[in-house]
Amino acid sequence: MATPVTRALVIGCGSIGSRHLRNLAALGVAELLAFDTDAERAAQAVAQVDGGRVVETLELGWEASPQLAVIASPTALHVPLARAAVAAGANVYMEKPVSADLDGVDELVAECEAAGLIGAVGYNWRFNPMIRRVAEVLDSGAVGRPLSVRAHFGSYLPARHPWEDYRVGYGARAELGGGVILDAVTHQLDYLVSMLGWPDAVSCRAGKRSDLEIDVEDVADLALDFSGGIVGTIHGDFVERPHRAALDVIGSEGTLLADFVARELRLWSAATEQWQSETFDFDHNDIYLELMRHVLDCAATGSKPSTDLADGARNLRILLAAKRSAETGEVISL
Incomplete structure (x- = not known):
């Protein structure tokens, strides 16, 4: 009960x-x-x-x-x-x-x-109606077999909470668990896992590249090997203006482009050689x-x-492996 x-x-x-x-x-x-x-x-x-x-x-x-x-x-x-x-x-x-x-x-x-x-x-992000729609499109076979996925999230850190000093927020401070990998990339990894399953290997290039007054990485690019030969990449940064969040899926029979800021989904089919577009209207708090x-x-x-916590722990292990890869240059098996 x-x-x-x-x-x-x-x-x-x-x-x-x-x-x-x-x-x-x-x-x-x-x-x-x-x-x-x-x-x-x-x-x-x-x-x-x-x-x-x-x-x-x-x-x-x-x-x-x-x-x-x-x-x-x-x-x-x-x-x-x-x-x-x-x-x-x-x-x-x-x-x-x-x-x-x-x-x-x-x-x-x-x-x-x-x-x-x-x-x-x-x-x-799993509860974003656009992510759910992307999953439906992939499950329908509309793009054929997924071959490559690219997730992107760029957002200027000082603009995220303009009412407070960005330098004291947890995202800016290593001691509090900050950095773009743990703060932002973790979301992109989770929604890719929800569609494609867990990756088998990860490599990463990351570091502090901007003049922001922070002691954590502000740019990161992860490469992921998913089962079935799918190549995945995730880009995250604390520097991009304007904010951009997107997902591209390249398949054997089509291409799917999701723009999470414009709230638009575009699908190109090899069968019709035409684009179809779908827009979304929802309250972010929903x-x-x-x-x-x-x-x-x-x-x-x-x-x-x-x-759940076990899934979250597995996500964390991949993120920490990515950070290790950024330090050593290794491709790390998961």
Whole structure:
């Protein structure tokens, strides 16, 4: 029998944590607890929802017995917070990636499974209607056999959160698990995996190439070998203006081009030698709403999330292998 989530604890009340609070309220979670090391920020987030309150310490949060812990802290803090949540009997939703390194990751996966709890990782791109449509087109055989896929995400870091100094954000700081590979490329990897399966090998060129005041890589290009001989590439950067996000699929019988900024999908068929175009109109927050609805359903029923902790750990291992490849020049088997 399903047990609906009625009490959730959100840890970290920055932009994404605040969004999750609002969405949990919209989805009917009656009691919302919020914790942030910046108490004023937590209070501002809670003020946006009904039924919310700030907890002054995490211990008080755990004592309230939340059924779901939403971890929206910097990446480097994800694993210890998630393990504490599992120890307190809470299901876990964490922002991507699972961690900045592998310390405690396998233990977290095992502890969550042993406790009979669900652990979900926030790969929201899977809930983008354009990604779902791309998957449908590929499954239909409209481009024939996929031969090459190219995912691209470029976004100027200082413009992403213009209300704050980009230099203090987690994406800019190695100690917090920043860098374009862990921050952005992880999403592109996840949605490619959802369509093509896990890659067999990775190589990478990456580094800090701009004048941004950060201590992490701001440009990265990954090459991936997928089963069936599909060649994949992912480009990520913190420097591109204007923002660009796209996916190209070259197949034996056609080409598919997805522009996620213009929200347009274009398909060229070798059979007709013509382009077909499809546009999409949706509220960006609906992607996050659908993701959180999915997480709440999984927590209530015990179903496997679209990207669970084990999947997130595998994604992280590939990202860390890519970073190692950037240092050594190796092609790394996975």
